[in-house]
Structures are given as C-alpha cells and as structure tokens.
Amino acid sequence: MKIYNTLTRKKEEFTPIEKGRVSMYVCGPTVYNLIHIGNARPMIVFDAFRRFLEYKGYEVNFVSNFTDVDDKIIKKAIEEGTDAQTIAKRYTEECKKDMADMNVRPATVHPLATQEIEGMIEMIQTLIDKGYAYQAADGTVYYRTKKFADYGKLSHKNLDELQAGHREIQVTGDLKEDPFDFVLWKPKKEGEPAWESPWCEGRPGWHIECSVMSKKYLGETIDIHAGGEDLIFPHHENEIAQSEAASGKPFAHYWMHNGFLNIDNQKMSKSLNNFFTVRDIAQKYDLQVLRFFMLSAHYRSPLNFSAELMDAAKNGLERIVTAASNVKRLSAVAGPGEMNETERELFEKTREYQDKFDAAMEDDCNTADAVSAIFELVKFINTNACADNTSIYLKNLYARLAVLCDVLGILIEKKEELLDEDIKRLIEERQTARKEKNFARADQIRDELEQKGILLKDTRQGVVWQRI
Numbered sequence: 001m002k003i004y005n006t007l008t009r010k011k012e013e014f015t016p017i018e019k020g021r022v023s024m025y026v027c028g029p030t031v032y033n034l035i036h037i038g039n040a041r042p043m044i045v046f047d048a049f050r051r052f053l054e055y056k057g058y059e060v061n062f063v064s065n066f067t068d069v070d071d072k073i074i075k076k077a078i079e080e081g082t083d084a085q086t087i088a089k090r091y092t093e094e095c096k097k098d099m100a101d102m103n104v105r106p107a108t109v110h111p112l113a114t115q116e117i118e119g120m121i122e123m124i125q126t127l128i129d130k131g132y133a134y135q136a137a138d139g140t141v142y143y144r145t146k147k148f149a150d151y152g153k154l155s156h157k158n159l160d161e162l163q164a165g166h167r168e169i170q171v172t173g174d175l176k177e178d179p180f181d182f183v184l185w186k187p188k189k190e191g192e193p194a195w196e197s198p199w200c201e202g203r204p205g206w207h208i209e210c211s212v213m214s215k216k217y218l219g220e221t222i223d224i225h226a227g228g229e230d231l232i233f234p235h236h237e238n239e240i241a242q243s244e245a246a247s248g249k250p251f252a253h254y255w256m257h258n259g260f261l262n263i264d265n266q267k268m269s270k271s272l273n274n275f276f277t278v279r280d281i282a283q284k285y286d287l288q289v290l291r292f293f294m295l296s297a298h299y300r301s302p303l304n305f306s307a308e309l310m311d312a313a314k315n316g317l318e319r320i321v322t323a324a325s326n327v328k329r330l331s332a333v334a335g336p337g338e339m340n341e342t343e344r345e346l347f348e349k350t351r352e353y354q355d356k357f358d359a360a361m362e363d364d365c366n367t368a369d370a371v372s373a374i375f376e377l378v379k380f381i382n383t384n385a386c387a388d389n390t391s392i393y394l395k396n397l398y399a400r401l402a403v404l405c406d407v408l409g410i411l412i413e414k415k416e417e418l419l420d421e422d423i424k425r426l427i428e429e430r431q432t433a434r435k436e437k438n439f440a441r442a443d444q445i446r447d448e449l450e451q452k453g454i455l456l457k458d459t460r461q462g463v464v465w466q467r468i
C-alpha cells in the first residue's frame with residue numbers, strides 16, 4: 001500500500017512500526033461552534049482510510065482530539081455570558097451527532113485537551129530542561145524554534161527565507177528571544193480557564209496539546225499523523241519540533257493532509273456569505289450524500305462544493321442504493337439451490353471490481369477511483385441479476401457490493417420509509433376506527449402498513465408491530 005507522505009513529498013510504501021497494527025492521529029476540531037463542511041472533510045476521508053486499513057486486516061488505534069480550550073471558545077463564552085467549559089461541552093456533543101449522521105465512526109479515543117494538562121506540563125518541563133524552551137518575564141513559556149535543527153522539514157520552509165519574506169514579524173517579538181518562537185504555556189487573563197503550573201497560572205498553547213495526546217495514547221513514534229493541509233504550517237511543524245526535541249525520536253512516519261473544500265470555487269468564509277455548517281446541509285440532504293460527495297474526490301485534491309455537484313452525488317448514491325435494494329428484493333423471492341455454472345462464472349467476474357477497488361485504495365487512498373469501481377459493479381449487477389437467478393447468487397452479488405460500500409462507510413440499506421412515530425400514529429388511528437366500527441378504514445390501514453413492510457399483530461396486551 002502506498003501513502004503520499006507530506007514529509008518526503010513522495011508516495012511511499014506503507015510499513016507500519018508493528019506488524020498488523022497502525023497508530024493514527026488526526027487533529028480534531030476546536031469546539032466553539034457547530035462544525036462546518038470543511039471540518040467534515042478530514043473526518044470523512046480519514047474515517048474511510050481507517051476503515052480500509054481495518055478491511056486489510058490491520059488493528060487500528062485511531063486517536064482524534066477535541067480542542068476544548070482556546071481563544072475562540074473563550075470569546076464565545078463571553079458573548080453568551082457563560083463559561084468556556086459549557087461551550088466546549090455543548091459543541092463536542094453536537095460534533096459527535098454530526099459525525100454519527102455522516103457515519104464517521106468514533107475514534108478509539110477522543111482525548112480532550114483540558115483533561116491532559118498534566119502531560120503538557122511534563123513535556124514543557126522536559127523541553128525547558130533540554131534547552132528547547134524558556135520562560136519569559138511574564139510567565140509565558142516559549143519554544144526556542146531555531147534550536148531545533150530540523151525545523152521546516154514538513155512544510156519545506158526554511159527559517160532564513162521565512163524571515164527575509166516577513167521582515168515585519170521581527171518587530172512583533174515582545175518578550176520572545178526570537179520572532180519564530182511559539183507559545184507552549186501562556187499566563188491567565190481575567191475570566192479565562194487556567195491551571196496551576198511551575199511557571200504561572202495559565203493554559204497551554206494549541207500545538208503542545210496534540211504532541212502530548214499523541215504520545216500518551218499512541219506512543220512517542222506513531223505511524224500516521226493527519227489533518228487538513230492548513231495545519232502543515234505552523235501546527236504540524238511545531239508538533240514535530242516539540243515531540244522530537246522532547247523524545248529524541250521521530251514523531252510520525254507518514255504525514256497525510258487533505259486538500260481544502262471551497263464553495264463555488266471560492267474560499268468558504270462568513271464574510272463571503274458562503275459558510276455552511278454540516279447542520280445547514282442536513283436540512284437539505286441526507287448526510288450520506290455529503291459523505292459520498294467527499295469520497296467521490298481524491299482527498300488531496302481541492303474540492304469544490306456546489307448545489308449541482310451535491311445533486312450529482314445524490315443521484316450517484318441513489319443509483320448504488322437502488323441496485324442494492326433491487327438485488328436484495330430479488331434474492332428474497334428467487335429460487336433455492338446452489339449457483340449454476342453461469343452464475344459461478346458471473347460471480348467470479350465481480351471479483352475484478354473488488355480488485356480494482358482495492359488497488360485504488362492502496363494507491364494513496366484514491367476513493368475517487370474506488371467509487372468508480374463500485375459504479376462498475378453496480379452496472380454489472382443491474383445487467384446480470386434477475387428473478388430467474390438463484391437466491392444464493394443474488395445474495396452473493398449483494399454481499400460483494402455491501403463489503404465495498406462498507407469500507408467507504410456508505411450505507412446501502414434503503415432508509416425506512418415509515419418512521420416509528422408514523423407507524424404508532426397509524427396504529428392509533430386504526431384502533432379508533434375499530435372502536436367506531438369503521439372496519440373498512442381499520443383494514444385499509446392494516447393493508448397500507450403491510451405494503452410498507454409493517455406487520456401488525458393483535459395481542460391481549462394490545463397491538464404489536466414488526467418490520468418484515
């Protein structure tokens with residue numbers, strides 16, 4: 001399997017540290033608002049990659065944090081007249097709901113920055129002891145960037161060039177020794193959440209959080225670290241500087257970064273009035289469509305979001321779901337017995353699509369080509385499945401499609417057309433009709449439900465129902 005590694009700017013063969021196991025860290029969102037559709041991209045693409053690794057037989061330890069202490073969270077708390085913890089808790093829960101609706105599986109661990117302060121203090125102390133960090137007069141602890149010889153190796157930036165290009169940066173260096181030094185610990189301001197530390201009462205900088213959480217849950221060296229491409233510099237560059245200076249070991253072997261999501265070919269921003277939360281999109285589309293839309297592109301390419309492209313994704317997904325539901329329906333009524341010779345040959349041919357799918361995913365998680373392989377299988381199913389086939393052949397076709405869709409986390413079961421509430425309401429209406437001796441209406445409701453796959457049973461305890 002090959003992965004494009006931002007560190008080397010090459011596609012490289014993937015070799016995990018430990019045979020059969022993968023440790024993966026994906027930088028999670030700062031929880032100060034509902035997540036936007038840009039935030040959804042790393043969640044969806046790296047969830048699909050995790051699923052693929054598991055399908056290949058790896059045991060994946062997948063860690064993704066929630067940044068629950070940050071300037072934006074504090075600002076929002078002040079606006080609402082509440083505390084930062086209330087804001088962070090609310091939006092962590094909302095984010096988990098969106099993830100579930102996008103069929104993004106929960107991580108093995110979702111650490112919270114505020115629960116890991118002790119580890120951060122420890123790592124900062126190690127960096128001070130090793131000369132990679134220092135305390136300024138106001139209690140702020142800075143990282144001594146120039147001391148880390150490899151600084152810039154991920155973003156392929158050179159500090160001297162950066163300095164030449166940003167002369168103004170040099171005058172902002174208040175209490176820092178050098179303008180490139182970044183914050184590891186900062187003193188408390190009035191009304192802000194704060195923790196005791198050897199330097200001052202305060203809170204951690206953003207970058208140290210990920211270094212510490214990655215180390216705690218995955219170890220000093222991990223296989224894959226991932227996130228959106230905007231995180232390459234400075235966030236990931238700083239994580240490397242912190243972790244490698246502290247441990248003396250490589251931090252992550254492979255760095256994966258997803259491209260940005262734009263709206264109608266423009267950067268998404270509130271000021272351009274083209275900013276969408278995942279919740280906004282959920283009002284118009286099933287979030288499965290958003291997931292399918294994201295996976296129809298390569299994760300490293302920029303992705304343009306537009307109503308037309310979402311409608312195209314909706315149609316594409318519908319084609320897959322319809323093929324799955326047709327073949328499933330046929331298999332329920334088709335004949336018994338073993339597959340005949342022709343069926344065996346046909347089914348053998350479908351292996352080709354699975355091989356294509358695997359090859360695409362093994363080539364740097366090319367979900368776009370993997371989706372094409374699924375469409376080819378759908379086309380094959382649509383032309384090679386009918387009521388004259390054996391049930392087992394049809395079930396095998398369904399299973400082949402289901403396996404591939406499951407790797408991408410695409411749900412192929414048709415959504416129940418009737419919600420539980422609707423069923424209960426119809427049952428009540430039927431009871432009323434019976435009391436009023438309107439048996440025609442009562443029977444009509446029973447038939448209507450039966451047609452939609454709901455079976456009613458009159459028992460002594462009342463009416464019970466089941467989906468068939």
Ligand code: AMP
Pocket residue numbers: 027028029030037038039040041042227228229230231258259260261262268
């Ligand atoms: P944040 O909460 O801003 O730290 O973002 C959480 C994750 O979403 C990071 O991995 C970002 O790189 C990613 N992200 C933010 N905006 C976009 C976007 N427009 N397109 C793709 N990824 C994004």
Ligand code: ZN
Pocket residue numbers: 027028210235
């Ligand atoms: Zn991070």
